[in-house]
Amino acid sequence: MNAQRDKGTLLVHLNVFEGRLLHRILGIIAENYKVRPEDIDSQTAEAWYSARGCRAAKMSADETRDWLAALHQVKQANLARIQEWSAALAGVKPAGYSLRLDLGAAEAFMTAINDYRLMAAARHDITEAEMDFGSEREVANLPPARRAALMEIHLLAWLLEEILAALNGS
Amino acid sequence: MSTEVLPPPVGKPLETHEPGEKVKDAFEKNWNVIVWNDPVNLMSYVVHVFMRVLGFNKEKATKHMLEVHHQGRSLVATETRERAELYHQQIQSFGLSVTIEQSS
Numbered sequence: 586m587n588a589q590r591d592k593g594t595l596l597v598h599l600n601v602f603e604g605r606l607l608h609r610i611l612g613i614i615a616e617n618y619k620v621r622p623e624d625i626d627s628q629t630a631e632a633w634y635s636a637r638g639c640r641a642a643k644m645s646a647d648e649t650r651d652w653l654a655a656l657h658q659v660k661q662a663n664l665a666r667i668q669e670w671s672a673a674l675a676g677v678k679p680a681g682y683s684l685r686l687d688l689g690a691a692e693a694f695m696t697a698i699n700d701y702r703l704m705a706a707a708r709h710d711i712t713e714a715e716m717d718f719g720s721e722r723e724v725a726n727l728p729p730a731r732r733a734a735l736m737e738i739h740l741l742a743w744l745l746e747e748i749l750a751a752l753n754g755s
Numbered sequence: 756m757s758t759e760v761l762p763p764p765v766g767k768p769l770e771t772h773e774p775g776e777k778v779k780d781a782f783e784k785n786w787n788v789i790v791w792n793d794p795v796n797l798m799s800y801v802v803h804v805f806m807r808v809l810g811f812n813k814e815k816a817t818k819h820m821l822e823v824h825h826q827g828r829s830l831v832a833t834e835t836r837e838r839a840e841l842y843h844q845q846i847q848s849f850g851l852s853v854t855i856e857q858s859s
Binding site: 699 | 795797803807855
């Protein structure tokens with residue numbers, strides 16, 4: 586996996602496994618971006634649509650609802666692009682995948698994969714303790730679903746780091 | 756840079772009655788924007804968000820990111836209510852944990 590700037594775009598190279606995984610992840614993100622804050626599962630709601638800040642600002646229930654709806658609109662505005670990226674990674678390509686993003690869209694891409702990390706952590710109760718695991722044995726002791734979530738979170742972290750490094754020219 | 760749609764601020768109306776007070780409150784920079792630590796967001800990503808939303812340079816963004824990381828929170832801006840609400844929504848749209856509160 587690596588990301589680089591190329592003629593005013595961001596080019597992300599993925600091997601077969603990474604490409605298949607990212608295809609699935611972008612599909613899950615797209616499906617969940619369609620769901621309204623009041624209808625999404627409570628773990629994802631807490632990760633994406635926390636009303637903690639609204640309570641601290643003493644917003645009324647109506648104001649909080651409007652505020653969350655506006656936040657949902659921001660996610661929905663990126664839905665078409667996410668579906669387009671997911672489609673670009675469809676099918677098995679033994680030689681691997683190349684995903685080309687406009688630089689202006691790189692931020693929406695990063696936000697989407699970061700949203701997946703937050704959602705996976707919330708749904709599988711991945712806390713600081715699991716994030717700080719330092720040995721394979723600790724990871725292996727997790728139930729399979731939590732282990733898979735933790736691995737996805739770290740893999741997407743690597744992708745985020747690659748993209749940020751490419752954007753910053755380092 | 757990004758073509759991302761940024762939301763309009765939504766918030767509570769000012770709780771004052773006198774026109775003069777309303778104007779004063781609207782322009783008074785007494786709302787703190789606080790970013791909280793979480794175990795998932797990457798330090799490099801938090802720096803990026805601070806630069807993107809708050810216009811910090813890398814050094815300032817890194818200083819506030821380290822405050823979040825080591826102290827659990829960082830006061831990243833003190834602004835008018837309207838501007839604080841805008842930052843609140845923009846920062847949360849990037850997935851960071853953020854609150855705003857009126858300073859005493």
